[in-house]
Amino acid sequence: INDGSSLENLQVVADPSLENRDLTFGSAVEVQGKLVKSPHKMQNMELKAETIRVVGPCDIWSFPLKMKERHPLEYVRQFPHLRCRNNTLGSLLRIRSEATAAIHSFFQDNGYVHIHTPIITSNDCEGAGDLFQIEVKKTHFFNVPAFLTVSGQLHLEVMSGAFTHVFTFGPTFRAENSQSRRHLAEFYMVEAELSFTESLQDIMQVMEDLFKTATSTVLSKCPRDVELFHKYMAPAQKDRLEQMLKNKFVTISYSEAVEILKRASQTFTFKPEWGCDLQTEHEKYLVKHCGEVPVFVINYPYDLKPFYMRDNEDGPQHTVAAVDLLVPGVGELCGGSLREERLPFLESRLQRLGLTDAYQWYLDLRKFGSVPHGGFGMGFERYLQYILGVDNIKDVIPFPRFSHSCLL
């Protein structure tokens, strides 16, 4: 029997007289008896049953999970209402719960104020496209078009005007028509914003600290559950993680990254060129080139990045103070930047985009006691994928939503 508190079952030893035809795999039972030392090596204790009551029987013929079978993740994914009773998903969800708590603790211990940034928003943020619009029987309930948030950043920037450090940890949305193993329509993001920060390195330090602290906590709090993944899905991941927790993350600039890619003997589908986005194949190569460790790439081309990123005022290759954290297997795990806190810079960029009116409130933040600040976001599902070595993002969230699928 198992109560869901760990991967370990409690062995019940019962007299044949207690047998019951309803006592099948998957049924819910109440057992009374004596907890005794077990003669078996595999377990410390066992329960010598005195009474066994079947609380809820289970029709094993139609129950899609079978006893002692290792079901592939693709198989159990078909049963979103039952797969949590599978060992792997059970472990995953316990780890997810601990990781959530560890992330909250990290920020609380460091004096961050937790902000519930809104889900429904009239902003389309960075013009990220791919927004879900919401409707009430074809009327504009809010008078204005309203969307599901793609990021809490702008709202956290509001709050960073009142509190030195703030964070949010909630659902975000993309209406991308993607069937990739790294994308969901609904996913969780951890975001932080820091006031009085003039260096991108300060932001990167928080990203690295968050990653290492949360990961250490998860490894120490759920050793058995994590072991299940490292043993059966990603045998090399355990050593890699331990190495990684000891070493400092690597940092290269975007310009260096392009040089590395140009020198590569490998031929890419997309030719690396200064001014172009890094593609998945490029990110993979860079991570491999650096020794399969997390890599910060900093200072991206000005023209590639959204209006709120801080102008580095360099040239001729004009960049902004942006950073992406790339990790083996998963690609982009975090993204961050210093924000443009200087009113004239921000004004001219918004004007060029024709967004001055829509972002008047955002400009206000620079008019009334503006401070240098910056922040970042980390995709929570990708984080879980990375530390556990889970190939498909649909297997690290309780109820995955993606294009053509919204079960339950």
Added chain:
Amino acid sequence: INDGSSLENLQVVADPSLENRDLTFGSAVEVQGKLVKSPHKMQNMELKAETIRVVGPCDIWSFPLKMKERHPLEYVRQFPHLRCRNNTLGSLLRIRSEATAAIHSFFQDNGYVHIHTPIITSNDCEGAGDLFQIEVKKTHFFNVPAFLTVSGQLHLEVMSGAFTHVFTFGPTFRAENSQSRRHLAEFYMVEAELSFTESLQDIMQVMEDLFKTATSTVLSKCPRDVELFHKYMAPAQKDRLEQMLKNKFVTISYSEAVEILKRASQTFTFKPEWGCDLQTEHEKYLVKHCGEVPVFVINYPYDLKPFYMRDNEDGPQHTVAAVDLLVPGVGELCGGSLREERLPFLESRLQRLGLTDAYQWYLDLRKFGSVPHGGFGMGFERYLQYILGVDNIKDVIPFPRFSHSCLL
């Protein structure tokens, strides 16, 4: 100066030579100097400035917050991007952050697994009506109609099949066209589900424990911030809360409640009658009748409640094992029930509603190892309104969303 970590300012004492015309209320400054014992009674320490740098000036003529003015909450509500820099909202948001942490801790300390229940759902749950539908350029992105969740309950019930105790704490939505001081279109709900629970009292005990533990934590962690509310907005609330934390909550049945209302000397707009919903005026009277304390009302009429609530099989006044927690000033704070775990009961109710096909997965949960279980939800904003004595729900959430309003 104030860094947002508390209500208390740090007094800076500066030589007139350091004066600067940019040094206005609302500006961001960097001050270097010596921290010395203050000669004033109101503060322990003060900062003797050696240098003052204005990091971000503030145009006081257009800045809507004025120095040393106590702005009404209605006034600052107009400036969602600036109101967090007002004392009252600052205190509120620090309290909200601590209350969030306290609620997470309560569940973690009691062995609950935290589940991120989905925001987008193809269920319309209890047929609650008033759902937000989501769209991507008029196409069905998910192939099926998809809505914003009104409750994580059904998804938590899935999880209670794998873990003994689970909880969620996230945004929920109602497309109600209400301008009330107790309703929002987007609000946060704490929900818990407990397996192997056969008594409504067990659920009520968790509700009461959660309320008392979270409140004690908030009172001890944010004494100054809480004091601001208790002093200026709800002078009697401090004593009431302290009393309440000491005493057991009152419990009455719905039938008793109707009897009390019928005996009342007060005339109600809605005549109290067994089988009819309790109206706000009724709830108010009941709470007053019981001495302005939190009151559990249990065992509601079968015909008033959704299909998943457990049939009490009583009669002739047929009830279900449901509970509402009513509190002074706010009304309904929590709602919960035992869930119908018996397949034949649930089947016949879903059939009568024509919902058998839509809820096949929910029936499955009763086919494969069903257990007696139950749970509840608590409205987080109403909780904050109640403990702080805040009249309008729009003032206890960072970015309020309600009909005709979605600012930022």
